[in-house]
Amino acid sequence: MDVGIVGGGAAGMLAAATLAREGVRVELFEKNEKLGKKLYITGKGRCNLTNFCDMGTIFANIVHGEKFLRSAMYGFPPSEVMAYFEGLGVPLTVERGNRVFPTSGKSSDVIRALAKMIARLGVSIKLKSEVTKIESDGDGFKICTVEGKTHFDAVIIATGGASYPATGSTGDGYKFAAAFGHGVSEPRPALVALRTHEDISCLDGLHLKNVRLEAYREGKPIASEFGELEFISGEMSGPIALTVSSYVTRLDGITLKLDLKPALDEATLDKRLQREFAERHGQSAASAMRALLPEKLNTYLLRRAGVDPSKKVDILSKEERKAIICALKGLKFKLAGTAPFAEAIITSGGVSVDDLKPSGESKLQKGLYFVGETVDVDALTGGFNLQIAWATARLAALDILKSAGLEP
């Protein structure tokens, strides 16, 4: 049996290793000059390759496609992913939030271990081989590159999403899927900074801790995250903004609400403000609020609350104090969109799971599989997206082995 794999990233390499181990002839096409370019930059170069948690936590961290991913995740859970990589000679360490990294702290160790394994198993690795087209040829498929066309009995498309296109993931899988008639949900940047209609560039450089960011659509809550928020290049970034982005990237008409003091209710906050103002007789509102917020934010917040930041605290009206409290508990922004794919950690959207069996095999074209980020599934940060890549690749490869009577 001959299997062609398009894409030598996380999913492509793992699928290749799984098939070749059972004696299947595998050809792996990668458009770059080397394998795993995106893997190399994961986890800030350290590769957070999975999350050592229970299944409930895995599914709670999947934003789209949880049901579709069940078989893949149960088939290759984090504990087995970890055993697999340790078996390849990559010792692992579990860090804060159950994030799993190579103990060496080097993503290159993960790539090297996979690349070495597939080379040892005899996978034919075609680098600088961009696949331009995949055709059905009656009893299988033809993979087309500039070099020509090659026949395969089955094909796995592991071309990734559309984020960080410089790594080679330019959304080609969507094109291949559409050519066979599959639905493709519009790819959008996710785990990415948020853009607002309001100009927030004056807040650049601010790093807030213990704040809550909520997203609403037509008054209905869409997401609510507590933690750290950063303001960079006129955008909202940092962990909670990235998480919220995954829930809102496919929606329009989103309002963001920032609670700067989630631990205090309005009555407590009012008492606190009155105390601060009483102790700071003669000071401007902006400087009197320094004990509560960084100065940069105070000035912005007071303006948004309709209060002159230079106004002396002694002459602030009760209404003005109320407006300040209201802004502190729920500073509103209209979502204008997200930063582009070039800055997005993942893609939300892709090949419709409605057209795929749980194994990733197409319901429309027998022997054609889609795995990893090409599929319309995505998860939050913490190692869950690579867990998706490993698990979907493994299940597709096992399904091919099963249909060829080669099950391990």
Ligand SMILES: Cc1cc2nc3c(=O)[nH]c(=O)nc-3n(C[C@H](O)[C@H](O)[C@H](O)COP(=O)(O)OP(=O)(O)OC[C@H]3O[C@@H](n4cnc5c(N)ncnc54)[C@H](O)[C@@H]3O)c2cc1C
């Ligand atoms: C900066 C950054 C940090 C990240 N950190 C983490 C992390 O720590 N943990 C985590 O879980 N996830 C992380 N991710 C997400 C994770 O990298 C991806 O979800 C994962 O790599 C997807 O694997 P994949 O195999 O589906 O696709 P990819 O890894 O994108 O691989 C696809 C491959 O296909 C090749 N290809 C594409 N089209 C063609 C074609 N036409 N012909 C031939 N080859 C082609 C590409 O060159 C590429 O090598 C991060 C992403 C980014 C951008």
